Amino acid sequence: MTGPPAATPGGPAGEEPPPRSPARYGAGRASGAAGRAARVTASAVLIVLTCVLVPVALLATWVHDIALDTDRYVSTVSPLAREPAIQDAAVHRITEAVGAKVNGPQAAADIGTWLQSHGLPPRAADAVKALGPQIDSAVEQAVTRAATRVVDSKAFETVWTTANRAAHQAVVHALTGEGRGAFEVKGGTVTLDIGTAVERVKKDLVDAGISPAAKIPDVNKQLVLFQSDQLAKARKGAHLLDVIGNWFPVLVVVLGTAGVLLARHRRRALARTALGAAFACLVVAIGLVVARHYYLDHLPPEVQSRAAAAAVFDTLLRFLKVSLRTAVVLGVVVALGAYLIGPGRLPVVVRGACDRTADSAAQWAAGYHITTGRAGTWTQAHRRSLTLVALLVVALVFTLWNHPTVLTVLLLVLVLLGVLAVLALLAASGRTTGPTPPPATGPPTGDGGGA
Known part of the structure; x- marks a missing residue:
């Protein structure tokens, strides 16, 4: 006797399930393929954007933290007061300013005429009038010596630092508008008013016995530091970078993270993103070198000293160059780390050698009854999580580090390697001192044997 036919998943008892529609199956596969293609495309676009925007984010940070931070700006430009090229340019400009209205031949002619009117023989008066070039030379030497003493003294450093600090708002306007104060920007020319130093030199000349120096009239006392026709064009972009400077680096990190998470092979995507960003920063760094040579080779006549212009250029861009080098090194380090945790032959060999070395050290220590007890067992059970925590902590420290450098990256890498070695x-x-497994037991044996 047989029971009723069993029901099938496809329908009532005894009926075959309806066949799956080929159209619906094909549509499902097409939809899945389209979704994967969209993810791959989005990941590629985000990674490319990240690589391009990393150097832009560094530029935004430089504009915000260097050009718009008074203390950091002053600490950046203060060493220029001791820069030989700047000092030579200042001495030359001060000498020109002080001696601009000193006319040796005219002064000698006036003295000779006055002496002749008081009975000096004509030949002697002519000899006095011929001393004009010597008067010019003597005055110039005296002014140069006085200017050199002022520039070499602490007073010039104080004047330089005070003028830059008081006029820092003009540096902001150098990127966002017209300048004002001692540090002035008009069009594409950046100048520094050295009037205080000129007045100090005039006082020293009067104290040295050159009383006519007190009657030197006011003249142009501007020292041209920088000149570029592109400065005005860069103001709009610099203002935009200033506005987004606080959030732009965070946005770039978010874009890069999203691009890596959307990728099918995240480890490869991380390595490519790191190398792409490093390459972009390297291109920008090379561009700065080319721009420096181009600028110095095309200096306008308003710039009195090529060496001084080079010193100012290098000083103002020093931290940007350091940031670019740091980004390049960081990108290479991250890409190398992503490669070493992968399944490649070399990474497997390196990781295996490290584990064998650690096992040998642990066995040697166990031979001398040196063990880690439960700490070692717990670490073995949670090693992957502890490694991830160490990576996150190092990344957080790097993120919070104020203006990291290449040395910072190398130091954090060494710390991370030390932590991984300890783990x-x-x-x-x-593994060496873990719980010993119970001995295997064979089948029970009886006293009485066979059948």
């Missing part, structure tokens, strides 16, 4: 040793000790 490897603890895990190896846990």
Whole structure:
């Protein structure tokens, strides 16, 4: 006797399930393929944007933290007061300013005429009138010596620092508008008013016995530091970078993270993003070198000293160059780390050698009854999580570090390697001294044998 036919998943008892529609199956596959293609495309676009925007984010940070931060700006330009090229240019400009209205031949002619009117023989008066060039030379030497003393003294450093600090708002206007104060920007020319130093030199000349120096009239006392026709064009872009400077780096990190998470092979995507960003920063760094040579080779006549212009250019861009080098090194380090955790032959060999070395050290320590106890066992059980925590902590420290450098990156890498080495040793000790498995038991044996 047989029961009723069993029901099938496809329908009532005894009926075959309806066949799946080929159209619906094909539509499902097409939809899945389209979704994967969209993810891959979005990941590629985000990664490319990240690589391009990393150097832009560094530029935005430089504009915000250097050009718009008074203390950091002053600390950046203060060493220029001791720069030989700047000092030579200042001495030359002060000498020109002080001696601009000193006319040796005219002064000698006036003295000779006055002496002749008081009975000096004509030949002697002519000899006095011929001393004009010597008067010019003597005055110039005296002015140069006085200017050199002023520039070499602490007073010039104080004047330089005070003028830059008081006029820092003009540096902001150098990128966003017209300048004002001692540090002035008009069009594409950046100048510094050295009137205080000129007045100090005039006082020293009067104290040295050159009383006519007190009657030197006011003249142009501007020292041209920088001149570029592109400065005005860069103001709009610099203002935009200033506005988004606080959030732009965060946005770039978010874009890069999203691009890596959307990728099918995230480890490869991370390595490519890091190398792409490093390459972009390297291109910008090379561009700065080319721009420096181009600028110095096309200096306008308003710039009195090529060496001084080079010193100002290098000083103002020093931190940007350091940031670019740091980004390049960081990108290479991240890409190398992503490669070493992968399944490649070399990474597997390196990781295996490290584990074998840790195991050998743990076995040697166990031979001398040196163990880590439960700490080693716990580390072995949670090694992956502890490694991830160490990576996150190092990344957080780097993020919060104020203006990291290449040395910062190398230091953090060494710290991370040290932490990973300690974790490897603890895990190896846990494997060596872990709980001993119970002995295997065979089948029970009886006293009485066979059938």
